[in-house]
Amino acid sequence: MFGTFVFVGAYYWLSRYFKFAFPKRVVIIHNTVGNHNFRNFARRASAWGRHVEFVYAGKEAQQEAGFPGPIHSSPVDLTRFKPQPKAGRSGFCVGRLSRDELNKFSPDDPALLTRLAVSGVQVRIMGGRCLAPLLDADSGVELLRCGAEPAHEFLNTLDCFYYNTSSHWFESFGRVVFEAMACGLPVVAKADAGYAPWIRSGENGFLFHSTAEAEAQIAALRDDPALRARIGTAARQTVERMYDESFRLAMRDFYFGSASSATQTATAG
DSSP: OOEEEEOSSSOOOOOGGGGGOOSSSSEEOOOOTTOOHHHHHHHTTTTGGOOEEEEEEHHHHHHHOOOOOBBOOOOTTTTTTTOOOOOOOOOOEEEOOOOSOGSSOOOOHHHHHHHHHHHHHHHEEEEEEEGGSSSSSSEEEEEEOOSSSSSHHHTTTTTEEEEEOTTOOOOOOOOHHHHHHHHTOOEEEEEESTTGGGGOOOOOOOOOOSSHHHHHHHHHHOOOHHHHHHHHHHHHHHHHTTTTHHHHHHHHHHHOOOOSEEEEEEEEO
């Protein structure tokens, strides 16, 4: 027995090769609340007497699973995601990136994004081609395929990162939100999500409970460059504290060490 298997998520089929592998440790990162395959995946991973450790993207995922295990923030590369000059571009630009799936967007997004574009705001969505049937051809909203631009370069074309999702999707952590904050962007994001505990609305970002509130927050950022700069600076400082040296050391010790207590290890039954 040697090595560590780490499964990032539990929403795929556990391949047959795993039956013949007996690593020293098996770690499952539960990062999607509402994943109905999770318990079956954990049961298969713990077959033949294997002990499985669980790591969670947030407290909601931890509560849903019911197994002990630590909560780990999904890492962000702060040397890649960092503020960059927006030379050669003018005008206020709002956007986001995500997987290209409708449940990653709010039903209110097509109308909101169109209103922003009509008002003169530049709107760029990477991973938003699924919105095309819901937008007029002349809406002015720029829809890019997933990966059309490197994520950090795309983020540094924006002045504000807007993030909302369908009521059918709970964002367990939302790494893209923290990548945007790392780039010094003011974030305007749905309040009911796993990233919310790190955002103090009006200080290092904005949280909203309605589309009207989100639109007002975006308008305030559009009209006040000093506010954008202050919020963006505080956002970058927040992620620097989140991913400091102690975070890196703790992650290294967890994945390259061994389970240190019964609170980190469980047998999935």
